[in-house]
Structures are given as structure tokens and as C-alpha cells.
Amino acid sequence: MKSIQYILLFFLPISFLACGTAKDSFDPNKKYSSAKLKSDYKIFRNVLEESHPSLYWYTPKDSMNYFFDYGYAQIKDSMTEPQFKTLLSYVIAKIDCGHTSVKYSKQYTKYLDTAKLRTFPLALKFWPDTMVVTMNLNRRDSILRRGVVLTKINGLSPSQLTDTFFQYIVTDGYSMCGKYQSLSTGFAFANFYSNVFGLTDTFNIHYLDSAGSEKETAIPVYDFKADTMNRVGVTKEQLSGKRKKAPPHFAFFASSNLQLDTTGGNAFLTLNTFDRNNHLRKFFKKSFKALDENHIKNLVIDVRSNGGGDAGISTLLTRYLIDKKFKLADSLYAVTRKSKYDHYIEKSLLYNTMMFFVTTKKGDGKYHFGYYERHYFSPISKHHFNGEVYVLIGGNSFSATTLFVGALKGQKNVTVVGEETGGGYYGNTAWVIPDVVLPNTKLRFRLPRFRLVVDKNRDKDGHGVMPDVPAPPTVGAIKKGIDFKAEKVKDLIESGNSVSR
Known part of the structure; x- marks a missing residue:
């Protein structure tokens, strides 16, 4: 044991020195040659064209080809990492998929964590x-x-x-x-x-x-x-510009909180994420038990800052509120099981193995996740909430959050208040989303592998979930720091009104 300790004592200072040297050697202003940028760009385009299941969902193929060609033509000289990221962001935004985005390299991200850069104030x-x-x-x-x-x-x-x-x-x-x-x-x-x-x-x-x-x-x-x-x-x-998680009030966990007004029979539930690591299953169990035991009549659910997470968690919440059986997806499929660019895709072996076991190739040539296409989820009977539900939404309501809101919209005791969600109502492209790392610049972009259509009978108009009661911002509310959406719900509760559907 002592010999091992001596070896560790010898190597630890060297490892710290190596880490320090690597950090000091990183140059955020480094310029990459046009040849390396073009090489990365070709991989960027090829991966998307090969594996993205909804590349042409909202933008026709000829238009996407135009944007891909335009982006490549802009690489006329060397660029820094931020300059190249800006170019890729311009192109990738044309897909109109909120789950497909460009991220800085891991090194540049670490640099930004401590850098004190000048900024617009x-x-x-x-x-x-x-x-x-x-x-x-x-x-x-x-x-x-x-x-x-x-x-x-x-x-x-x-x-x-x-x-x-x-x-x-x-x-x-x-x-x-x-x-x-x-x-x-x-x-x-x-x-x-x-x-x-x-x-x-x-x-x-x-x-x-x-x-x-x-x-x-x-x-x-x-x-x-x-x-x-x-x-x-x-x-x-x-x-x-990242979403800030609200501090807990009467909270079980920092990303979520429940406030009870037992005198008025009202409750305010804030959920800033559906991430599986936030112990939300336990939180929901305790929360709905408390709602039941305190005879709460009106439940306000605030998901305005909820960018999504685990669809299994959002589905669990839906089951405490919905009044009928429901499916997550009419169709859920990938266009490939594996990629010839797997060596650029993080955790590709894990994802490829998972897709081999859970998907089946059907007549349309797509690899379908059959379980979710067939399975109906039932409402949870114990502590199921049957009072009036008011759901607060906005532009940051996305992904699994949109699945949750979309499933409840139109239910007779549910009123959706606020602004259109950022996530699509008809469907989205998500589920499994590995990062692709470009070999020269180390820039990363997210590659969703599955296309999900929630309900083929919904309008495919490219919009998010629309509110039953709009609550847009006003200059006066911003100046006074008033939560105008919450005030709108308060007015609805006090007047005893919900929107008839």
C-alpha cells in the first residue's frame, strides 16, 4: 500500500502541472485555416443529411441545400471558434428544429466560465x-x-x-x-x-x-x-442567457416547489424542469397527496421556464391530471440505426445498441419505436386532481413540457394561460440527442435521432401550443416587475371563470 501511495504522490503533482499547462495553452482567439473549417463543415452537413429525421420537415430540400451551400461559400478565410459557431448557427437554424443547435467546444465553454469579457450592458x-x-x-x-x-x-x-x-x-x-x-x-x-x-x-x-x-x-x-x-x-x-431556476419556497426540491393556500383552496406548482435527476417522481407523489388532503380546488402549474427533460417524468405528471387514456406518439421513428460518422458522435455505441433493441424497421424504411406508438397511458387514480387546472406557458416551454401541455389542452377543467410555447404542438425531433464533435474545431452540435408526431390529427402548422387565455407582456408590467401571466390567472380564479372548450 505504501508503495502505491509513493507512486501517487509522485504522479499527482505532474498531473496537476499537466492540467495547468493545458489550461494555460488554450487560446480562445485561435484561428482555424479555411481548409480545416471546410473539412468540419462537410462533416456537419453530411451528418445532418444522413441522420437527422426531420431535416426537411419545415424547410424544403432545395432550400436547405441552398443554405448549406451558402454557409460553405462563406468560408473564405480563417476563423476563430466563435466566428465559425456563428456561421453554423445561422445554417442550423434553418432546419426549424429547437433540439438541433450548435455548442462551443468543451475547452471554449470552460474558458467562458471564468472569462471576464466585455459585453453590451x-x-x-x-x-x-x-x-x-x-x-x-x-x-x-x-x-x-x-x-x-x-x-x-x-x-x-x-x-x-x-x-x-x-x-x-x-x-x-x-x-x-x-x-x-x-x-x-x-x-x-x-x-x-x-x-x-x-x-x-x-x-x-x-x-x-x-x-x-x-x-x-x-x-x-x-x-x-x-x-x-x-x-x-x-x-x-x-x-x-440560460434559464434560471426559481428558488424554492415551500419546496421539496430546488427545481420545483409547491405553495398551498389552504384558506382559499388554491395551490401554485412551479416546475422548471422534467429532468430525471431532480427526484420529481417523489415530489409529485407528495404534492398530489397534499393537494388531496388539503381539498385544493384550483391548481396553477407554472411551466414557463421548463425547457423539458425526461418524457417519462412529464407523462407521470400528465397522468395525475388527465381524464382519459392517452398516447405519447402516433409515430416515433429514426431514419438510421447507426452512422458512418459514428466516430464523431458521442456515446454512439451506447445509442446504437439501444436503437437495435427498441426499434423495428418497417415498410416505410424507418426504424420505429413501436412501444410508444402502441402504448396507452392511463390516469393515476390515487390522489388524482379533479379540480380546476391553470397551466402557465411561454416561449421557454419546450420539448417534454409541450407534450405535457398539449395532452391536457382542451380538457374541460384545464385552462392554458400565457403565450405560445417554443416547442411544437404537432410534434418534435428529439428523444435521443447525442452531441457530434467536429474534429478540427471541436465545436459540437446536437443531433436528435427520432422524429415524434404526437397526434397526426393535429394541425401541422408549425406552431406551439397556443394559450386558451393570452397573457402578453406590457411595458407597465415590466417596469413594475409584475408577473402579468400569474396576475391573469389570479383574475380568472377570483372571477370563478375558466375557458369553456
Whole structure:
């Protein structure tokens, strides 16, 4: 044992030194030659054309070919990793699949975790022809505070900015609400602005003052290294534009919480994920028992920040609420079981083995996941909730969350409130989603392997789940920090109204 300890003591400092050297040697500004970029791009295109089951679902083949060719033609010189990622993001967004997106290499992602990069200082909320300040990193700025409406940034109007950035944002089908919400989450706008336009030392801002008159001001780029005393406290998730998980109140777990108003007979259930690692099965069991024992009449379920997760978990929640048997899918299939590019696909052996055992090739040449095409799920009888249900949705409601909301929509005791989901109502492309790693730049992109059609009788119009009661944002609500969707539900409960369907 001692000899092993001596060996470990000898090698550990070397391993730490090696790790430190590798970290120090990473150059985020490294440029890749056009030859290497073109090689990566060909793999990017070939993998998608071979294995993506819905490449032409919303965009015809000739149009996708045009975008693929256009992207390749832009590789005229060397590029940095962010520049190449921006190019791939432009092309991949044309698929109109929210599960197919481009990610930085693992090394660059680690670099961003600690890098203090200059940035556009404002977080903004967008909806058609409108952009409103929600946060300002410079707390000394007395003009551009929360709720101030901006009319131009460096000469570009809200519609010009969204028309540009939407070209790089993935969503299911034609859900514009999903794109508006993606641009409005945290400091996502700042990231898009930097990647697409680049940063200037100052930004010319046109805004509306309290009297509604248009005014003009200039603000500097925000430098985290220079300003350590006056910045607003901002989390890493906000800066990256990732969804922030709500803090627990009367919570069992941090990603979910249940609040009970036993006097009024109301409950508010927040679910920010359907991830299988969040102990949600236990949480649901305890929650619905509490709803039953406390004779709750009105249940509000907030899934506005829920980007999805495990469809088995979302199905379990559905079973506590739905009043009939239901299927997850009319069809669920892949176009290939394995790929000739498997050496670029992470965990390909695991996924290929799984697909061999769970899929069957049918007459259409596709590999069908027959269990989910045949199986009907039944409502859970014990502690089943039969009162009024109000489901809060928005552009960040995606994937398994859309399956949950879509299954309940139209039920007589369910009212869906908010804005269109970012996830498709007719179906999506997901289920198994490995990363593909490009060999030269190490950029990664997500490759969904299955195409899911929930219900072939639903309209295939490219939209998400639409609310029964719309609750769009307003400037006044943003300025006052009012949760306008929750207020709409409160009004419905107090008036005793739900939407008749």
C-alpha cells in the first residue's frame, strides 16, 4: 500500500502541472485555416443529411441545400471558434428544429466560465416591435432603468434587430414566441449582439422618456475587469442567457416547489424542469397527496421556464391530471440505426445498441419505436386532481413540457394561460440527442435521432401550443416587475371563470 501511495504522490503533482499547462495553452482567439473549417463543415452537413429525421420537415430540400451551400461559400478565410459557431448557427437554424443547435467546444465553454469579457450592458425584453430594459449592469446609469423602452440601438430598430438575430436562433417550426423569449432570457441579447455585430466602445441608444418623447444617449461597453465596484450582482446563468431556476419556497426540491393556500383552496406548482435527476417522481407523489388532503380546488402549474427533460417524468405528471387514456406518439421513428460518422458522435455505441433493441424497421424504411406508438397511458387514480387546472406557458416551454401541455389542452377543467410555447404542438425531433464533435474545431452540435408526431390529427402548422387565455407582456408590467401571466390567472380564479372548450 505504501508503495502505491509513493507512486501517487509522485504522479499527482505532474498531473496537476499537466492540467495547468493545458489550461494555460488554450487560446480562445485561435484561428482555424479555411481548409480545416471546410473539412468540419462537410462533416456537419453530411451528418445532418444522413441522420437527422426531420431535416426537411419545415424547410424544403432545395432550400436547405441552398443554405448549406451558402454557409460553405462563406468560408473564405480563417476563423476563430466563435466566428465559425456563428456561421453554423445561422445554417442550423434553418432546419426549424429547437433540439438541433450548435455548442462551443468543451475547452471554449470552460474558458467562458471564468472569462471576464466585455459585453453590451443591457438585458432586454422583446416582443413584436418592442424592446424594454429589464436590467442594466451599470448601476450608476440613472436613465436606462428597468421598464425604459428603447427605439434604436446603433441605428437599428427592434424589428431590424430581431429580424437579424432570429436567423441564428433555433426553435420548433414557426414559433416566433420561442425566438422572442430566447432573445429575452438573461443577457442572451448581449451575446448575440457581440457574436453577430461585434462590440464597439460605445452604443448609441434611442429611448422614450417618461413623457413618451424620444431621446438619445450613449452608453459604454461594459468591462467586468475594469468595473468591479459598481456592477449589479448578476449570475452566470443570466449572463449566458440560460434559464434560471426559481428558488424554492415551500419546496421539496430546488427545481420545483409547491405553495398551498389552504384558506382559499388554491395551490401554485412551479416546475422548471422534467429532468430525471431532480427526484420529481417523489415530489409529485407528495404534492398530489397534499393537494388531496388539503381539498385544493384550483391548481396553477407554472411551466414557463421548463425547457423539458425526461418524457417519462412529464407523462407521470400528465397522468395525475388527465381524464382519459392517452398516447405519447402516433409515430416515433429514426431514419438510421447507426452512422458512418459514428466516430464523431458521442456515446454512439451506447445509442446504437439501444436503437437495435427498441426499434423495428418497417415498410416505410424507418426504424420505429413501436412501444410508444402502441402504448396507452392511463390516469393515476390515487390522489388524482379533479379540480380546476391553470397551466402557465411561454416561449421557454419546450420539448417534454409541450407534450405535457398539449395532452391536457382542451380538457374541460384545464385552462392554458400565457403565450405560445417554443416547442411544437404537432410534434418534435428529439428523444435521443447525442452531441457530434467536429474534429478540427471541436465545436459540437446536437443531433436528435427520432422524429415524434404526437397526434397526426393535429394541425401541422408549425406552431406551439397556443394559450386558451393570452397573457402578453406590457411595458407597465415590466417596469413594475409584475408577473402579468400569474396576475391573469389570479383574475380568472377570483372571477370563478375558466375557458369553456
